[in-house]
Amino acid sequence: MSKGKLRQQIAWEAARLMYERVESEYYRAKLKAARRMGGWVKPKDLPSNREIRDEIQVFARLYEGQRRLENLRDMR
Numbered sequence: 001m002s003k004g005k006l007r008q009q010i011a012w013e014a015a016r017l018m019y020e021r022v023e024s025e026y027y028r029a030k031l032k033a034a035r036r037m038g039g040w041v042k043p044k045d046l047p048s049n050r051e052i053r054d055e056i057q058v059f060a061r062l063y064e065g066q067r068r069l070e071n072l073r074d075m076r
Contacts, residue, residue, distance in 0.1 A: 003045055009037050011047035015055030019063075026052055 013033035014026070023029035026049045034041040 006037060006041070007045060007047050007051075010034050010041065011051045011055050013037060014047065014052045015059055018052065019056050019059040 010030060010033045013036055014023075014029035017023040017029045017032060018026070023032060029052065030046045034046060
């Protein structure tokens, strides 16, 4: 598996862990996701917080859909 593909999978899994509130800290979510995806990964190969945040947004759009947009509008 390429480093880019592994990085993407770690970002997705870390985002899922955070979205489902299994983890609340980016670093711990990254480590747990990396272990689940194949063990040890060099710290420089872990996804950035921004990459994980972007994936969390994808989860929110997938699972919350239109309700999410309405909630955001209500908060403003």
